Amino acid sequence: MHVIIIGSGPAGVSAALYARRGGADVTVISKGAGGLTTAEWVENYYGFAEPISGAELEQRGIAGAERLGVRFETDEVLAVLPVEEGRGFRLEAACRTYAADAVILAAGASRKTLSIPGLRDFEGRGVSYCAICDAFFYRGKKVAVIGAGDYALHEAEILRPHAAQLSLLTNGEEPSVAISDGIAVQTQKIVRIEGARRVQHIVFDDETGMDVDGIFMAIGTAGSMELARKLGVVLSDGKIAVGKHMETNVPGVYAAGDCTGGLLQIAKAVYEGAEAGLAAVQYLRKQ
Structure with missing residues (x-):
């Protein structure tokens, strides 16, 4: 069972932890530091009596996942495509092509555009x-x-x-x-x-x-929304539509974090990532 998670923020790392604990081989792909690193201080977060910088919190999360055997790849995913014959997905990236049995989209919500009159x-x-x-x-x-x-x-x-x-x-x-x-x-x-x-x-x-x-x-990098569109994942009000276990309409594809809408908070992203990671493993065990 190989689960690939796109995005190394709180949702992606949480998904990686739970998928790995569930027995899957897990790879997290991201182009680099995520939006969490831009937060100077994170306050009111469970387990921290004092504020912690976003960069440190992100690094702690990644270190914990690496300790369990999660692999982290620095690459830019350009498209996620279903395998034409059989189960699984092909991920086309800037550096190489990856294969996965299940995919979790956790690369944020922003759709890159420009402030050009008429656009x-x-x-x-x-x-x-x-x-x-x-x-x-x-x-x-x-x-x-x-x-x-x-x-x-x-x-x-x-x-x-x-x-x-x-x-x-x-x-x-x-x-x-x-x-x-x-x-x-x-x-x-x-x-x-x-x-x-x-x-x-x-x-x-x-x-x-x-x-x-x-x-x-095609400004910048492809986020969760762009990758979802290419896969035929249903969107609702500009967000990825998911069920109670963070599943999309495409079997084997899950989404977590800001790309699903709702409360844009770390705690919500961590919960959704955990749900998506567990659901992906359960899905693969039934195949």
């Missing part, structure tokens, strides 16, 4: 956040991906066989990855997005522009 106006009308979901609708069309890293390149590679013209817009950043042939790169900052009923035009800060039929957002 939100065209969500669902030419602006998308999931290439694997919507690439088919842009066959033979002009498409742009906004982003400058591994995640943006991954989305662009999915779109490339479909789009007639494909551009990577870095919005003023230098690309942090090598760009494949067939993908044009525009580094100017984006001023606004225009269109009538759907996206039609992007304007840059040097007063140039480009016509597009679709825009795919």
Whole structure:
């Protein structure tokens, strides 16, 4: 039984502890320190008479999981895909590909976007956040991906066989990855997005522009929401919909922490992680 957990915050580490205690081999994948490290002090948390820094609390949690044999990998997960034949999942990441029997999404809730005039106006009308979901609708069309890293390149590679013209817009950043042939790169900052009923035009800060039929957002790294969309996991009010055992509608996929909504507190994340870790092990024992 191999459980992979995406995210090394309180929800992810708690899930790892309980899945490992349940007898599973457990790997936690994250790109690095999570949001907890930005908290200068954590107060009113069970077991600590005095405030503790978020960074120290995170490190203590990771150390406890490592003591039980949980493996931690520093990598950026780009997509989670079901195995076509048989049980399990394939996780495509920046450094390598991983295989898992069950997956727990615990990488937070934020959906990366930009404050560009017109962007939100065209969500669902030419602006998308999931290439694997919507690439088919842009066959033979002009498409742009906004982003400058591994995640943006991954989305662009999915779109490339479909789009007639494909551009990577870095919005003023230098690309942090090598760009494949067939993908044009525009580094100017984006001023606004225009269109009538759907996206039609992007304007840059040097007063140039480009016509597009679709825009795919891929800023930063893929969080729980982006990965859920690619898997076909049901979302509700912008959060991952889960049952009482943190199970999603996709068998073998669970979610815990901020990505499920509700109280955005460490105690809630730890509880949900524990529930998800136990549920994943129980699910695998029945297979």
